[in-house]
Amino acid sequence: MTTCWVIYNGSLVSDKFADQARLVAEAAERAGVAVQIMKNHDILMDLEKDADMPDFAVLLDKDILLGYFLKSRGVPVYNDPAIIDLCDNKATQYIRLASVGLPMPRTIVAPKVYPNFSILESGYFERVMEELTFPMIIKEGHGSFGMKVYLIENEKVFYDKVEALRGIDFVFQEFIASSRGRDIRVNIVGGEIVAAMYRHSETDFRANITNGGVASPIELTEAQKQMALEAAEAVGAVFAGVDLLFDADEQPLVCEVNAAAHIRNILNVTGVNVADAMIAYIMEDLR
Template sequence: MKAWLVTNEFLNSQKYSELNMWLVNAAKKYDVELLVKTNAELLVDLTSGNGIEAKREKEQPQFVLFWDKDIRLASYLESLSLPVYNSAKAIEICDNKAMTHIALNQKHIRMPQTILAPMTYPNIGYTNYDFVDKMVEQLRFPMVVKECFGSFGQQVYLVHNYPDLLDCLNRIGTKPFLVQEYIKSSFARDIRLNVVGDQVVATMYRYSDTGDFRANISNGGKMRRYEPTPIQIETAIACVKALGLDFAGVDLLFDENEEPIVCEVNSNAHFKNIQDCTGVNVADQIIQYIVKKQSCL
């Protein structure tokens, strides 16, 4: 079986190369020749037959493991009737935190109280901040401000008062953002559950002792093994189904009774840390799942 692993041409650090090789090596265990293709290499040419379509005829990938967020390319590959994991739509929703929370809200999945900021245009900006007063009235301080696009806990801010909030919004500028209720009971701690299909295959508890309210490992957090509760497992799987994903990393917060609240969902969750923590090779789980699903097509 031949397949493509689509990555981003411009994310070429050792961290990303190592992750790619884990997926390639995992594929070999299931007799899958997983060829790495970058989004620049698979240049979409909509005006000729000399681009991806011609390559497809030569290489005949039976599926595409899409490890990037170039949804235009993912959509084009789907238009060629290639099975793409995760789908372009699912990646697009997960990449935008506002769209993620809209989808979760439709399925009544518990998350922090969330208010989406109104859109403005780059050449106009926000000509008034009247809507900010309504946000503050609803959520009170402290509150969490999140840019809609961001990874590894970046572009996420905890603000304690009105001047801090305005300063934060000035730095964000015209980029889309949302504000959320601050879950004090989950300060500097959360759990990451890696879901593949309808199973949680690995879980780790993340915590920080640096004073940072975020628990992300990339921000200096630490990790340890964790046995998720039935409700945490149920919530993580429900998120994956609600977003139309085949696999994902689901981050859950703790309420005052240690019950789960969804923080966010990552369609292309990195799995080095969780493998170091749990010994579970999520790459193996993903490839095994796709091969099984392909056999049913």
């Protein structure tokens, strides 16, 4: 019997992470796989000792080191940790997306500044403000659920934020006003669109459901489908949650690709259980 670990992060207290793992584990069970749900810290990454390993692992977290560890032990890991690594930092992700020419908000990757130092006097930030006007977006490299995405309305807030972010990877980004409080989430598995939803917030510029957004099913246009698939492919994610924005002509722009996308909301909204597609993909891939 095929065995598998479904891994989530044990340090996060919200039930949504365990819930995500249960959804995937149930799908694996339905496919006849002997599945074990694991917290990342259940696994001792002892580099000396051998331990029993599963036939494959579904890594629902950004514990990239665990992914690399499992791979070093011969375990196929989905998504591949190198892909989670690339996507986990929005800056590296945008560099990749831009390199294949995907339409996205104008983006400037911030330079590395060591936390105890400052480049306030260098003139660098004034150059950024010449390129991007207010309001603009500042987005931390690592962040989910909209929590590390900021709408910067003026210079005072801008300077406060860039000083606060010393030592942290982030990007400056054009604010797509036509997309204020609305976006599209597209779930992709193995190069195919499995489900999509429209997210809309009355209270915030961010459409994330965790942030107060409300979701509904949506029929994607051909342009939206194409762009979501191209974005997932550009970063190499077999499992992807692609966020799309609306430009001034209602045409899509890539907002981000999530390599560890949650699937509960999309199940509630569309009735599509993305986990079944994920497991089906893996079983086929392993054959």
